[in-house]
Amino acid sequence: MGGLAKGLLVIRAFTRDHSALTLSEVAAIAGMPAATARRCLLTLEELGYVTRRGRAFLLRPKVLELGAAYLESMDIEHLTQTHLEELARLTGDSAALSVLDGNDIVYVARTSVRTLVRLEAHVGSRFPAHVTSMGRVLLAGLAPERLEHYFRTQKFEAFTDHTVTDPKKVRQLIEECRRSGYSAVEDELAYGVVAVAVPVHDQSGRVVAALNSSSHSRRISKARLVRDRLAMLKQASRAISAELARVPGLALSAQA
């Protein structure tokens, strides 16, 4: 069903730098002929997902229902929100839950409090696994073949001068993470971002998600972050794991 595939590409053509797009811009960004993009846009407009202002098209809030379908089907609100809010309150920083999708992490829940500088991320945001605390925790929980596939397919791109891009070093970090049960990362995704993450297991012990607390390195050191917050993260992780028995969707949806 090429039309479905292309329609979804059209939705994803809208980004922060492209909030309003003309037909030919959509076609260029989504990589398809103008006539096809037009058909997609007209269908999406008719269905209420897109609106038109002159020659520009913009997404409409109905699109949020698509993402909400995942959140609801995984019962994310019940699964995590209270725990994330507790973490955010106790730490004064952001707390988040993410899962692995391909070679990236995807934020599925996040709670933050007012801080002047923080990583800009929300539900649905993706980052490469190798540069994030949660990504490393998730990679550490992969089966060996899957992890090998990751190393074969991932391009280890640097985001800062501190990003670890040597595959051998990344492997070591993952192994350390597997042994220690957590991962702490500083300045690798973005300057000033420091975070510590722990795995969330399902009933069979598989790592299905990662939980983290993220701050600014001018506010707290990586060592301090680990010392002060690891225990509460582990406790929250255990609580979420217990919830997974009642709400198995997230574990089932997670990659093998």
Place this chain on the structure above:
Amino acid sequence: MGGLAKGLLVIRAFTRDHSALTLSEVAAIAGMPAATARRCLLTLEELGYVTRRGRAFLLRPKVLELGAAYLESMDIEHLTQTHLEELARLTGDSAALSVLDGNDIVYVARTSVRTLVRLEAHVGSRFPAHVTSMGRVLLAGLAPERLEHYFRTQKFEAFTDHTVTDPKKVRQLIEECRRSGYSAVEDELAYGVVAVAVPVHDQSGRVVAALNSSSHSRRISKARLVRDRLAMLKQASRAISAELARVPGLALSAQA
């Protein structure tokens, strides 16, 4: 493009009560023949939006990217999050921003803190406008013809014994709201939910969103909610309105 329409229906077939669905369940819920549902599911599986466990299909986190496209294209993070977090911190309750979509409100941002009892809502959640504080504020901002269309097409369903379902009374409430500049609602969407909302205007003075503070009626009375929080809501509303000059997507996307 019927395939695109049907594919989107398939995504929205997954809900909290239906986290894992068989082919025939999807077909029944989405209201289409099994062969068509199958084609959609197989395409979505191939694109990474859906996964399969035995005979069951589940959504995968990539679906979140669709909702994230809206959040990013509207720059919701910048537009609102700091203000919502400030409100949540100052009040100890949830703060949210929503827009009107058809006859419903759709949550586009929400910040909450840990409370034991609260309305279960997240980005993408929809509720009928007539029973919510934000909905009334948004309806009060509609052009007359659009408001008449609303009254012609809306079924005024009761959610509690307190829900106002008489169209004449709803009109009065909207008119009051237009005059007073806010709306306070208690026990109409759900027992115990009390909320006060104000409009968010764009540069031309049009109401493009609504901002609210929501609590539990055992915690704070409606009158107290208004007295204590209206001023800070209005201030936050003005701040968000000012941001709309820089980030016009939300205003452009809002309904006429």
Place this chain on the structure above:
DNA sequence: GTCGCTCGTTCGCATATCGAAATAGACTGC
């Protein structure tokens, strides 16, 4: 006013999709 350029719209043939119906697979009860 004319011309040239860019973008949006339309056309229509080749190809893909839709979906009713037939077939296959899985499971249970006797």
Place this chain on the structure above:
DNA sequence: GCAGTCTATTTCGATATGCGAACGAGCGAC
């Protein structure tokens, strides 16, 4: 093992879609 039931899969003619190419609309320069 067989029959019955339910669900998933496949088939294939009717219909819809994809998209290159042609056409139309709008705009600015001369």
